[in-house]
Amino acid sequence: MDKLDQQLDIANQFFRRKRDKLFLPITKILHQLGISANALSISKIFFATLYLLLIKDNLALAIFFLIIGGILIDLLDGPLARYTNKASDRGKFIDTFLDQLVYVLFVWGLMIINVGNPIILSYNMLIIGSLYIMMIVNKNEGLESDWIIIPIIRANYYKATLEISIILHMFFSMDESVFNKIILIVNVIATIHFIYHLIAFSKKEYFKNNKLT
Numbered sequence: 001m002d003k004l005d006q007q008l009d010i011a012n013q014f015f016r017r018k019r020d021k022l023f024l025p026i027t028k029i030l031h032q033l034g035i036s037a038n039a040l041s042i043s044k045i046f047f048a049t050l051y052l053l054l055i056k057d058n059l060a061l062a063i064f065f066l067i068i069g070g071i072l073i074d075l076l077d078g079p080l081a082r083y084t085n086k087a088s089d090r091g092k093f094i095d096t097f098l099d100q101l102v103y104v105l106f107v108w109g110l111m112i113i114n115v116g117n118p119i120i121l122s123y124n125m126l127i128i129g130s131l132y133i134m135m136i137v138n139k140n141e142g143l144e145s146d147w148i149i150i151p152i153i154r155a156n157y158y159k160a161t162l163e164i165s166i167i168l169h170m171f172f173s174m175d176e177s178v179f180n181k182i183i184l185i186v187n188v189i190a191t192i193h194f195i196y197h198l199i200a201f202s203k204k205e206y207f208k209n210n211k212l213t
Contacts, residue, residue, distance in 0.1 A: 012156075020079045027076065027083040037081035041095045044069045048102040055109040059170075062109065070102045071163075089147035096136070096151045100129055103159055110166065117180045124183055127190045128158055134197040141204075155193075161186050 020027075030040070047069025054062040077095055081087040107121050132155060140150040165182045168174040 016078070019075060020082060023076055023079045024083070027080045030076065030080050031084055035080070037077045037084065037086060038091055038094055040073055040077040040080060041091075041098050044073050044098050044102050047073070048105040052105050052109050052112070055113055059113070063170075066106060066109075070106060074099060074102075089145045089150050093147065093149075093151040096132070100132060103128065107162075115166070115170070115179075116176065116183065120180055120183050120187065123187050124162065124190075127187055127194060128155075131155060131158070131190050131194040131197070134194055134201060138197045138201045155190075158186055158190050 047065045051062045051066040051069065054065065074095075078087075081091055104125050107125050110116050111118050111121060135155060136149065136151050140152055143150050162183055165174070165179050169176060169179040
């Protein structure tokens with residue numbers, strides 16, 4: 001699991017550099033317009049809320065707003081913060097927190113229109129959120145930070161799997177039972193990943209030194 005985590009970290013750093021280069025023209029325009037990375041991150045909630053309000057009456061428009069709020073903005077706020085030299089651990093926390101909130105709204109929307117098994121989807125929200133918290137603490141505790149902690153996590157592949165699966169189901173006629181099975185598999189893998197980080201966290205010297213085991 002350690003080697004897999006390391007390889008995923010390397011891959012994420014590689015794609016982050018590529019993303020910064022790819023979106024450089026857009027980040028320059030946003031900077032000239034006076035739009036900050038934090039403001040861009042916060043705007044995700046506006047578009048995600050529109051998605052939730054519209055999903056029963058206009059699915060296509062709801063998905064459009066979700067793509068803007070949950071995907072496009074998420075691709076731009078990090079590069080903008082780095083381009084303007086305003087990247088901070090506090091800003092990363094805001095971005096990470098809002099990403100998770102948008103993901104929850106996204107899954108709630110699926111439940112509203114009765115797509116997918118609600119139990120499987122509810123557990124997905126719970127385990128992904130728990131895994132994010134555990135990974136943030138376990139991977140970044142003790143590192144030098146300009147805030148409380150470095151809120152860097154690299155587990156977007158779990159969210160991406162659900163997002164790709166729902167696109168295949170809703171727009172390319174993938175059977176709902178297949179969709180449910182994919183999310184169930186994601187839940188199982190994420191649970192194993194969470195348990196791994198929980199065990200690693202419980203074995204840290206901090207607990208031994210403070211006799212909290």
